[in-house]
Amino acid sequence: MILALQQAAPQFFDLTPGSLDILGGWLVCFFTLAVFSFLYRDNPFYKTAEHAFVGLGTAYYTLQYWKEGIWEPVVEYMEERSADMDAGELYSLGGMDIEPWLAISLRIIPLLLGLMLLWRLFSPNSWAPRWPLAIMVGVYAALKMTGETQSKLVVLLAEAMTPLTDPTKVGWAEWSNIEQWDVFFTFSKIVFFVGLFCALGHFLFTYKRTPLLAGVSRIGVITLMITFGSMFGFTVLGRIALLIERVDALEGYSAPAYSLVDAPPPGTDPGFLNAALSPPFIIGGIIVLLLAIGAISRRGKSTA
């Protein structure tokens, strides 16, 4: 998408935010096509892309967590509070003005708990990591229990108990105006209720499976299958969108500005040679050629 929005001609190497460069274009095409080559079979191009992805991803995430999780909240924080202490200023924490030494002491507690967590590396059976772990589990459980119970249980249960008629519509009296019928609303509410009731009935294991319960369970299974089918449909939708975006990117990098041949004057036809010497075609051609040579050599070995 950024390709479509970029107005100026790309430079060979440019790290300005929001701009793309020629070197980056070639790399994008190589990694995209290298990953796609896995659809044929596992190969060195795919392996290269996979290792680069894992390496770069790890490096990026490590730096982000180092900056946001250690450097700023620990190192910089301590330095700034020490400066406050030297200047004789108070520090505002949670709406209260406190002495900087107290702020430092309070920050040392989580730091110590973090170090205790790492103690497992030196002594696997030590008691030290259990304390921070217990605190983490407790805090997380409390956070989850309050917020999630409210949003995913209480509110949803209340919403399941709604009237069968739509209060925003006039109702059955207005037969002449089809826009005001609420028959579809009522029908969807009945389907929802039957589906919910039967899906819950399917998971009722404490009673003997009578024919009635088996029937309810059967409808519940059909409801669940329709739900899973819908979810699968959405998943396919997402995957196709990703493929189209990659094709869009490759098409963008086949523009004359990225080609090995000099870009023609604006308004003139770039010609076949210009497109053929653009990153997607050159890199795609090389990958296909080398994979074909590999396949032929393997076939030669297997027949020998």
Added chain:
Amino acid sequence: MAAIHDFDRRWIFLAMGVLVTTLYTLGSEKALTNSEYVDSYYATIEALPEGSVVMLSADFDPASAAELLPAYTATIHHLLKRNLKVVNVATWPPAPPYTREEFYRIAPMYGAEYGTDWTAMGFLPGDDVAMGNIGQSLRSAYPKDDVDGTEYDNLPLMAGLGDNMEGVDLLITMSAGYPGILEWIAQVGGRYETPILAATTAVQTPDLFAFYPNQCVGFLGAATGATRYLQLIDELTDGAVEEVKLENQKRMMVQSWAHMLIILLIVVGNLIYFFGAKGKQGAKA
């Protein structure tokens, strides 16, 4: 029949690749009809008075940018065009570069200034705990911004905000998974009165229907939702998103045909399965 059972699935990949590439190169745009969820997303932003503060959370990464970046771009255009103030946060590490890139490009179009009209507070580690922290106190969650380390109180936009989401009129998340819209609803929606909007990936969209409209006021489901939204704001933004809209409409046309191919393959696969099973039963008898 045995030959069909031994059919190499790579032919299907190739067919899909050829179909998508050909249609994308030769095809034209396809306009979509409106949707209740997208209309509600649009109407909620439109209903905010000028100068309201919106928290925009970028909870996505490059793997989901194909689906969420068009929605993100469109939302930024809409917010800035309406003179709303935007506080940018992120709970996914790779998201902040997208925020900076998009705002550096779009903000000058509407004369929006950093610090007064928009801020970029950056990534906060901790997933749902971080979200709870942001809701509780933006000041303690983000002592400095993500651009050049400016102190919280030196950013005029931030200085006007209080604890417990005080001063934040709307929360919008670009949600690719965990943590995302469901965690925002649990940690912020369930505790404060702030309404929530979302743009989601296709995989996450089915989860959201249950939360609409009470806990999530409106949402853009996948690239389809983003395209519908771009159609809605095109006129409002004086054609600033025209190019992105046309590109997305073209993608929708390709997507429709790709789905037709998948449906065809599912039907053919099932026919082969059922006729194959019948053939085997006949052979046993």
